[in-house]
Amino acid sequence: MKKGYKVTTEDSILQSLTRTGTAFYVFVFTLLVLTAEFLYAWYTQLTTGLIVTGMRSIYNAPNYMGPNVAVGSPWGIYITNFIFWIGISHAGIAISASVRLMDLKKYKVVARMAEVLTLVALPMAGLSIIFDQGRPDRIVNLLIYGRFQSPMLWDLTAITTYFIGTIVYLYLSLRGDIDELARKLPRRERFYKRLAMNYQGTETEKEKHNQTLWWLALAIVPIMVTVHSVVSFVFGLMIARGQWYSTIFAIYFVVGAIVSGVAAVYSLAWIFRWLYKWDSLITDEVLRGISWALRNVLIIYIYLWIAEELTTRYMGSSSDLRVSDYLWFGPYAPIFWTMAIVGFGIPALILLQPVFGKRHFNPALTFAASIILNVALWVKRFTIIVPSLLNPPLYQTGVYVPTLTEVSIMLGTFWLATLLYIAFIKLFPIIDLDVVKG
Amino acid sequence: MTSITAADFGNPDFPARICLRGLSQLQYVYHPDRLKYPLQSVGPRGSGQWQQISWEEATTIIANKFAETAQKYGPTSVYIAPYTGSLPVLNGLIGAGYRFASVIGASAGDFEGDNEGDSASPCGSNEVLGNFDGHELSDLRNSRMIILWGNNLAETDIPDMRFVLDAKDGTISSAGETAPNATGPGAKVVAIDPRYTATATLADEWYPIRPGTDGALALSMIYVIINENLHNTSYILNYTVGPFLVRQDTNMFLREKDLAGGTSTKYMVYDANTKSVVPYDQSGTAPALTGSFTAKGISLKPAFQLLTELVNQYPPSTAETITGIAASDIQSLAEEFAARSPAAIKAGFGGISHWYYGDLTYRAMITLSAICGYIGVHGGGVTTYNGALLDAALDLGDWLNPDKLAYTYLPPIQFCTAVLEGKPFQVKAAWFPIDNFVNQQGDSNRTISAMQALDFVVVSDVFMTPTAQYADIVLPVATQYEREDLLAGGNYFLQYMPKIIDPLWESKTDLDMFGEVAQKMGQAKYFDKSPEDYLNLILSGLPSGLTLDTLKSKGVVPLADQDYGTSSFQSITHPYVPYYQQKFPTTSGRIEFYSESLVQYNMPLPLYKEPIEASPTNPLYQKYPLVFISSHTKFRTHTQWDNLPWLQEVIQKPFLEINPTDAQARGINDGDMVTVFNDRGSIQVVARVTNGIRPGVVNSYQGHWNNGAFPTATVNNLTHQKINPAQSVVFLFQSNTAYFDVLVDVKKS
């Protein structure tokens, strides 16, 4: 045991609820300022229209609605952000389901933080979509006139189901702890008592909870797979666009999402361990295990990526090759190759280190790898969406540059996500109290 | 006004005569930048400082100033310049401005005359055929071959391009007679143009000729045709001056009195039967077309012989060196032209007339058509502008010269000299209605000096044009949709133009404006009638008795139709074909490819001469090795519609078309800002590197207004005002602006 103190009580877990230092206030204040800026940017967009972004129609009249090129990209960082957050959301069930279904008690310590991540990520994905709509005031049309021929409706259904399932799952697994908090934090007793909803804490009740949770975990796994598959179908079923119409898009996106999610969980686990000195709870073994899973899905992801690239470069259609050339040799080449080599290559190397022996596992370095990987994955999705739209068959290559307003709005999801997450850890324990019991 | 649609001409030959410019007119009428009130300049001329004044004040000032100037320098020191900004009868090119000029004794341009670049071809036509006229373009359907010579019909005369397409597809005319030899589909269409234009894409063959050398090509084609005996001998004998003997001592035609004494000025021919020189109208003769003869010690040659000697200097191999078109191509082009009877030549004002020696070129082209017997037949002819005679046909004498009062003719290109040098007389004040003179006259810097040197300038227009910037008084004009008028021009139809809406803001029609000033100058009686009265006056010249009411009810009437036509060119055939009866208003009554009036300039025949400036033989070429042409774009009509948003959306910015070879040599890439310059001025535009233009030639569309984004882009900063003295033999077309005869160089800005 290197640092921290031997954890025997629940108090150490409850630090996040009880300890509130200056650093916290500064941090939250900064987030609130950023959020205000985000809200202002969004307000500008709502009153002026999507012209405040850098997105444009496939064909524009060149003199107006700049930039001064004829072709623009109708989708940009909002949609990229949407896919990113959906990807992050795959953390929750990936970990929780493994823990519960395969009885991997060792990883129960990170299960809840993963579930909360999902809980926070899904609304951020929804918000990103709302940012992108030309008429957010007509969003209710989706419910009135929604048509199941459209992949977007599949998205709406799957994501909503996933979200509801996650909330129920989280609540059920949290209930015991809530009840406990009612006793431990008398000042908030009424709040927790309300939330616990007559939880008795009997063995039968606990058993029932576990049963339900087990079945829920089982049911949510296919939902999780469906969610990112249908998100991929938004692109993968489009015959019109180069490099999109591909059979492996579903599994490609799902694996990518799992990489995203697991990396995010690692990042969170490492941050909490560092923040609250939970070395004895979130042990090196736990982190190594997560990084092991991360490494393996990353390998699968890279394998699928290579398969995609090879298919195009070998004998791709002209529209596919045009997009591929644009990425490999054209204006996006610096972004593409930096992403590949630095964004994926370096994390891959870091994650491969433990193969050569346990002592080669470096938690801090792996943390860096997990952050880099998620940034790279954000960029990866961007390179899937935008270059294809900028290279429409029949027209010339276009330009897309996101504006400051657009970036501010997109970043709003990160500030909000952080704020929501912080709100949770201030109200509930981020590690299941069962971990320190018995 | 809420929508626009094509007018119904009541004739299946003329469907959908509308284009993108016509469809954008709502933006013109309701443009936020329209002039609303009369303005008076309150700063130095060109400074852009104005104050609003009333019409009463404005017209009073103008009347006083004009009277004052006329008093000091004579009435012709006031110059009125209505121009092609608007073509209708009362308020346009042939309208109230000229009437006003006549009644106050001022000087003026002329509606039929010098059209700034459009005079060389009419001049040449007058010299050979006696006037300037053209086929109704639906007649192209009767052609088996169409040469689009220096003419980008697909952009500059969009509704008429359909007839070329019909000819290609083999659609025979659905009205009137057809040419006897017109059979089956597929007229061959040839485009001769240094640029690969939209027209060229629809042609069967494209010849990228060196600009300004079209005359050499025509002469070479004549050489091939004569050499291979493909010319129409009987036509030449009967309808041209071919057999007329020319005196080799004076270079004039031999007249009967030269040999026999007396007064008979009959032309003489050499009769092969009797081997003697006889009058041309003697019966039973077999006139010689070639050879040399003597009579009374005078050496004589038939005009055709002289023509042959001229073209012998231009075999295809020689023409290849001059024009850049392969000798074999010239050969086959000529052979096909002669074989595919009838073949038509549709010439452009731009490619042919915007040159110093454009008259020579046009004469050569007419000669080419004549020796094949294609003049005055369906499917043939050399046409630049159809509708040319229409204005004359309307017999506008009483309208433009009431009580026989007349303005003094001063071609616009001579305006600057008149102002700056007082030749041919001093001009001190001017009124520019519907004329963006500063933008469109050659050599803008000289034009601006002239504007600055004037005592008083009035401009009436719809917008604050670059010309209006130099005015002392600016008057807002009502557009053609805000007044009643008649339109004649561009085709052989007479169109009634109803008033659709009332004049917006305080704008007035030309007629009203000139009327108010005239009234203040004591000439009210010439402007005291209503527009309807004047229209009736104009129509009264038609023998058909067409009244305004009939015209109103029909909207459009074919003026070349016997029912409505005038005496001056009552059409005898449909579609309209000039010279159908083979009668030519020349001195000899025949096609004068040999013209006596030009003997004094040593060019009785259509010689080929290198362009006055844009030639590699010019020493200036060492400094400025690129020929600068300024063609017309489909997105404007000269300078009009430059500020219409829809059209701006597509044309974007002013650019210079340049071949990759020339661009590379100067380190210029597509999209770079470049400076085009010569000794007269410069422009700054965006480079458009294209393979669709000959190396050694650059092009920038004319008509752009200098504005914020592109403050120096008016092509006329580079052009000149050189006048060809030989054109003086035709009074109305005595001078021409050779817009394309220009050398420049280009560098990256």
Place this chain on the structure above:
Amino acid sequence: MKLTMVIDLSRCLGCWSCAVGCKLENNEPIGIWWNRILTNGGREPDTPSGSYPDVKMTYLPINCQHCDNAPCIKVCPVAALRKRNDGIVFLDWGRCIGCRYCLIACPYGIPAFNWSTPVQSPDSSQFQIGNPAVPVRPVGVSEKCTFCFQRVDVGNLTPKCIEVCPAGARFFGDLDDPNSQVSQLIQTKPTVRLREELGTEPSVYYVPPRNPTIKVQVSQT
């Protein structure tokens, strides 16, 4: 009824009259073109491909193809895009939520989007220009060619672009009627459709262009 359009590229001048007429009839705002003229040639509009003097250029007017198997209809989440019985693919501007999925799905890049509050010229707050039966669209919705449904619905089978084409290169009619002009043209001429291999079954047919024979010439100063 199967409304079909035929465009004869051997006659098209690339003059934009059809595009401007469409803009007028449907009161399209600045920046939006339902009908566009693409240059099949060099990099810039009105420039050819190839190397002087062996150059080639044709024009391609393109508008909504009103496909029978339209990808845009499939992907619209609110069924704002619907196929009418007469073949017109109609976009319901009142229902569109502005997701722009149709812009993504269309293989021809057709739908345009109102990124800001549309500005008409002349300003449509003064009066409605064009055909009053076509409503002015608001910000945040997509729009595209409607085969002039407002004319079809009153029995006029002549969309504005067909009406104004000065070269006589555009035709429109009912393919189900064997005597219609479009039926005749499709039978007698070698028509093609754009990106046919995608299986969208467009309702716009093109008669291929003819290309000029270029005379190679002696290069000289």
